Amino acid sequence: MGTTKFLLSEKEIPTAWYNVLADLPYPLEPYLHPVTREPVGPKDLSPLFPMELIKQEVSNERWIEIPDEVLEIYKLYRPGPLFRARRLEKVLDTPAKIYYKYEGGNATGSHKPNTAIAQAYYNKQEGIKRLTTETGAGQWGSALAMASSFFDIECVVYMVKVSYDQKPYRRSLMEVYGATVHASPTTSTQAGRGILKIDPDSPGSLGIAISEAVEDAAMRDDTHYSLGSVLNHVLLHQTIVGLETKKQMEMAGDYPDIMIGCCGGGSNFGGFSLPFIQDKFTGKDIRLVAVEPRACPTLTEGEYRYDLCDAAGMTPFAKMYTLGHDFVPAGIHAGGLRYHGDSPIISLLYDKGIIEAVAYHQTSVFDAAVQFARAEGIIPAPESAHAIRSAIDEALKAKEAGKGEVILFGLSGNGYFDMTAYDSYLKEKLTDYDFALACSDDK
Numbered sequence: 001m002g003t004t005k006f007l008l009s010e011k012e013i014p015t016a017w018y019n020v021l022a023d024l025p026y027p028l029e030p031y032l033h034p035v036t037r038e039p040v041g042p043k044d045l046s047p048l049f050p051m052e053l054i055k056q057e058v059s060n061e062r063w064i065e066i067p068d069e070v071l072e073i074y075k076l077y078r079p080g081p082l083f084r085a086r087r088l089e090k091v092l093d094t095p096a097k098i099y100y101k102y103e104g105g106n107a108t109g110s111h112k113p114n115t116a117i118a119q120a121y122y123n124k125q126e127g128i129k130r131l132t133t134e135t136g137a138g139q140w141g142s143a144l145a146m147a148s149s150f151f152d153i154e155c156v157v158y159m160v161k162v163s164y165d166q167k168p169y170r171r172s173l174m175e176v177y178g179a180t181v182h183a184s185p186t187t188s189t190q191a192g193r194g195i196l197k198i199d200p201d202s203p204g205s206l207g208i209a210i211s212e213a214v215e216d217a218a219m220r221d222d223t224h225y226s227l228g229s230v231l232n233h234v235l236l237h238q239t240i241v242g243l244e245t246k247k248q249m250e251m252a253g254d255y256p257d258i259m260i261g262c263c264g265g266g267s268n269f270g271g272f273s274l275p276f277i278q279d280k281f282t283g284k285d286i287r288l289v290a291v292e293p294r295a296c297p298t299l300t301e302g303e304y305r306y307d308l309c310d311a312a313g314m315t316p317f318a319k320m321y322t323l324g325h326d327f328v329p330a331g332i333h334a335g336g337l338r339y340h341g342d343s344p345i346i347s348l349l350y351d352k353g354i355i356e357a358v359a360y361h362q363t364s365v366f367d368a369a370v371q372f373a374r375a376e377g378i379i380p381a382p383e384s385a386h387a388i389r390s391a392i393d394e395a396l397k398a399k400e401a402g403k404g405e406v407i408l409f410g411l412s413g414n415g416y417f418d419m420t421a422y423d424s425y426l427k428e429k430l431t432d433y434d435f436a437l438a439c440s441d442d443k
């Protein structure tokens with residue numbers, strides 16, 4: 001009988017984040033100002049972000065030390081476990097070895113606190129009293145709400161309306177941590193009012209909620225804005241996940257042939273896989289697969305070009321895979337995977353063929369989620385279940401080929417606040433939306 005959980009001690013928590021910008025073989029194109037289209041400088045960003053995060057955004061240092069105060073809080077839930085999915089392997093009757101890194105074991109149930117805590121810390125250092133942000137499904141909002149309460153900062157969350165209605169307990173969770181939550185679009189910002197004038201029943205989108213949160217922050221000196229994914233510094237903070245995983249795979253005595261992560265804005269996939277990409281640059285044969293919903297297929301069907309990060313043009317242009325900043329995705333349950341764009345780092349790696357991407361419909365994703373829950377016990381977040389779908393498919397391919405592949409996937413969060421979604425699935429009420437259909441539905 002082999003080991004099922006590979007556990008590190010608190011002393012083994014990595015003390016520096018890995019900055020892939022130091023090793024990227026291709027230059028990353030700069031953000032451009034939304035009005036002048038000139039490259040954005042620190043001056044443009046300082047009304048929204050603390051200087052330390054602005055520096056991290058463009059740093060070329062390979063290792064960036066994690067502040068002691070952040071490490072202390074990480075210890076509430078880090079290191080996270082790496083599991084060998086022995087029971088799932090048996091169910092699938094596959095010769096593949098399946099491992100998963102679990103990020104759902106902390107208080108808010110996803111990888112998002114890894115950056116929320118760091119961001120709240122750097123804002124506190126700069127004397128900021130209030131943070132605004134957007135949230136889709138609510139995992140980011142709850143992570144920032146928790147982190148803000150740790151640092152005694154007021155937190156205001158603009159929550160995409162479709163999720164606000166689908167996931168009422170996520171709102172309660174944020175309120176327990178002391179945050180104020182608005183269903184976006186609201187009537188209290190210019191951006192929100194503009195959207196509601198065109199479509200009074202707008203279900204909202206991350207792009208719209210970002211516009212509202214940025215506008216709110218830009219109006220006040222004591223307030224900054226915080227983004228839960230997409231930006232380089234967010235991926236940087238999330239590399240704690242991949243760095244731990246690397247140590248744990250060594251403990252397990254295996255190296256992944258394939259790594260799989262779900263991808264919305266890219267911080268989960270990036271944080272998990274970038275520390276391994278370093279090996280790929282130096283010749284290691286490893287496949288890295290980003291998984292997204294067919295209803296919001298940014299990498300697999302988007303265009304690689306400059307686009308705005310939000311709906312209203314309050315934020316810079318970023319060179320990324322995008323479905324268009326005004327894209328409003330269908331109301332699928334994986335709210336965290338409904339962003340129109342993708343991280344510039346992940347987009348560049350995809351464009352250069354260093355990483356792969358696949359897209360799945362939500363019913364097949366929930367098939368995988370339920371199969372996983374019945375084998376391994378954990379109820380996965382609908383987002384994370386995208387990675388499970390792909391991992392199961394790879395394990396079945398390995399079975400057909402008779403190959404003992406090592407498959408490693410990121411289980412980015414748990415689904416205990418997503419029971420409405422599971423309920424719909426079990427009652428066979430889930431709808432699959434194709435990208436093109438999703439567009440015409442909304443017109």
Ligand SMILES: *Cc1c(COP(=O)(O)O)cnc(C)c1O
Nearest residue numbers: 139229264265266267268336413
């Ligand atoms: C937010 C979220 C994601 C998507 O995150 P990105 O980093 O934006 O790709 C995936 N899984 C879970 C559980 C999430 O909460």
